[in-house]
Amino acid sequence: MRPAVVPGAEPGGGRDGGHAGFVRRLFAKQEGHWPTDPRALEELSRVRMGATAAAYVAGSAGAGATEAANRAALDRWRLVPRILTGSTVRSLAVDLLGTHMPAPVLAAPVGVQGIVHPDGERATARACAELGVPFVTSTMSSTPIEEVAAAGGDSPRWFQLYWPNSDEIARSFLARARATGHTVLVVTVDTMSLGWRPPILDQSFLPMLDGVGTAMFTSDPVFRARLTATPEDDPRQAVEMWDRELGTAGRTWDDLAVLRDWWSGPILLKGVLHPADARHAVDAGLDGIIVSNHGGRQVDGAVAALDALVPIAREIGDDVPVLFDSGIRNGADVIKALALGADAVLVGRPYVHGLGVGGAAGVRHVFEGLLADLDLTLGLLGLHDIRQVGPDLVVPAP
Numbered sequence: 006m007r008p009a010v011v012p013g014a015e016p017g018g019g020r021d022g023g024h025a026g027f028v029r030r031l032f033a034k035q036e037g038h039w040p041t042d043p044r045a046l047e048e049l050s051r052v053r054m055g056a057t058a059a060a061y062v063a064g065s066a067g068a069g070a071t072e073a074a075n076r077a078a079l080d081r082w083r084l085v086p087r088i089l090t091g092s093t094v095r096s097l098a099v100d101l102l103g104t105h106m107p108a109p110v111l112a113a114p115v116g117v118q119g120i121v122h123p124d125g126e127r128a129t130a131r132a133c134a135e136l137g138v139p140f141v142t143s144t145m146s147s148t149p150i151e152e153v154a155a156a157g158g159d160s161p162r163w164f165q166l167y168w169p170n171s172d173e174i175a176r177s178f179l180a181r182a183r184a185t186g187h188t189v190l191v192v193t194v195d196t197m198s199l200g201w202r203p204p205i206l207d208q209s210f211l212p213m214l215d216g217v218g219t220a221m222f223t224s225d226p227v228f229r230a231r232l233t234a235t236p237e238d239d240p241r242q243a244v245e246m247w248d249r250e251l252g253t254a255g256r257t258w259d260d261l262a263v264l265r266d267w268w269s270g271p272i273l274l275k276g277v278l279h280p281a282d283a284r285h286a287v288d289a290g291l292d293g294i295i296v297s298n299h300g301g302r303q304v305d306g307a308v309a310a311l312d313a314l315v316p317i318a319r320e321i322g323d324d325v326p327v328l329f330d331s332g333i334r335n336g337a338d339v340i341k342a343l344a345l346g347a348d349a350v351l352v353g354r355p356y357v358h359g360l361g362v363g364g365a366a367g368v369r370h371v372f373e374g375l376l377a378d379l380d381l382t383l384g385l386l387g388l389h390d391i392r393q394v395g396p397d398l399v400v401p402a403p
């Protein structure tokens with residue numbers, strides 16, 4: 006059946022947003038011929054970006070058991086629609102940690118986007134800004150944070166920290182993030198080293214060794230002052246110092262206290278999977294957590310992110326926001342995560358595939374499609390407002 010175009014059914018009432026506007030544009034072919042199915046888009050992006058970059062983006066740990074488990078866990082829950090609620094006018098917008106968002110969906114921090122498309126993170130920032138979707142800028146961006154932020158104009162943005170060993174460099178990063186309008190600090194704590202990733206090991210390709218993804222470092226005045234030659238003149242030395250700086254193996258809970266002095270806004274820990282760690286984060290005064298197994302890229306055999314969400318939301322869900330990522334691919338996935346206790350979700354690989362096929366327009370295609378699907382699914386479930394999503398909406402599959 007051809008989808009109904011329902012005027013006023015868009016979030017916020019705007020004629021161009023939401024499900025109806027997306028479908029109207031898609032049918033008018035203004036979006037090109039990019040697939041809306043995430044797997045088909047991934048296939049197409051593999052052709053466009055090339056096998057090496059595609060393998061890095063796909064790059065799960067080990068045999069991919071955890072990446073598969075992330076999907077299987079989402080598929081083990083089923084939604085139970087309600088009927089005859091007149092849910093033609095809907096609202097997806099939420100406010101979280103001082104950030105207004107058109108839907109509880111953010112662009113996850115993804116480094117080295119320069120291997121995927123020449124415009125890299127700047128394209129992602131621009132696309133997110135056009136939609137109002139918050140972008141979490143990675144420490145491993147391929148262009149300096151100032152350029153990424155400039156591409157995003159005055160749109161909402163958060164900063165993801167891979168914590169350098171040197172306090173002075175870490176403080177410089179945070180000062181730059183603050184100066185460029187990043188309001189929330191996301192500290193990733195599941196990556197003291199990259200996981201065992203056969204696709205990356207087997208092609209001996211690590212973008213950072215070629216200086217892609219180290220721009221935050223090589224553009225940093227404190228980092229540069231420690232080199233005996235500029236990164237432009239001696240890239241090798243810069244890469245070696247980057248490598249020494251990101252050896253964060255020694256970080257412990259005790260280290261977190263200093264972040265409070267260095268960062269005045271909310272701080273989240275990303276990569277929490279154990280309820281006791283979630284409780285520890287709350288007790289340590291953090292403002293929230295992101296339940297994530299890094300999209301299955303770190304510990305192969307790690308618990309599926311959704312299976313970790315349920316006990317964690319039970320433990321701390323009433324105290325602080327709990328965000329979620331790893332495996333979200335469509336509107337129903339977003340609703341399942343919210344129903345099981347998440348306040349918002351992050352999406353990683355799907356928008357990177359969009360970047361690969363069409364730069365900023367491709368990223369926009371992915372987020373517009375996801376938000377349209379979410380809007381439609383919410384309506385078909387009989388709800389008017391995303392904030393109505395609760396545990397009564399899901400049942401375990403038999």
Ligand SMILES: Cc1cc2nc3c(=O)[nH]c(=O)nc-3n(C[C@H](O)[C@H](O)[C@H](O)COP(=O)(O)O)c2cc1C
Pocket residue numbers: 061062063113114115116117143144145165193275297298299300301330331332333351352353354355357
């Ligand atoms: C190519 C790539 C690079 C990533 N880089 C970072 C990063 O720099 N910092 C970080 O915290 N997470 C990084 N992640 C993990 C994402 O933030 C997110 O946790 C993950 O992609 C979510 O799973 P999904 O891809 O299934 O949506 C990266 C993921 C990918 C695919």
Ligand SMILES: O=C(O)C(=O)c1ccccc1
Pocket residue numbers: 115116117145196199213218299302
């Ligand atoms: O590949 C990743 O998952 C990731 O988090 C990362 C870490 C360092 C540099 C680039 C990406």
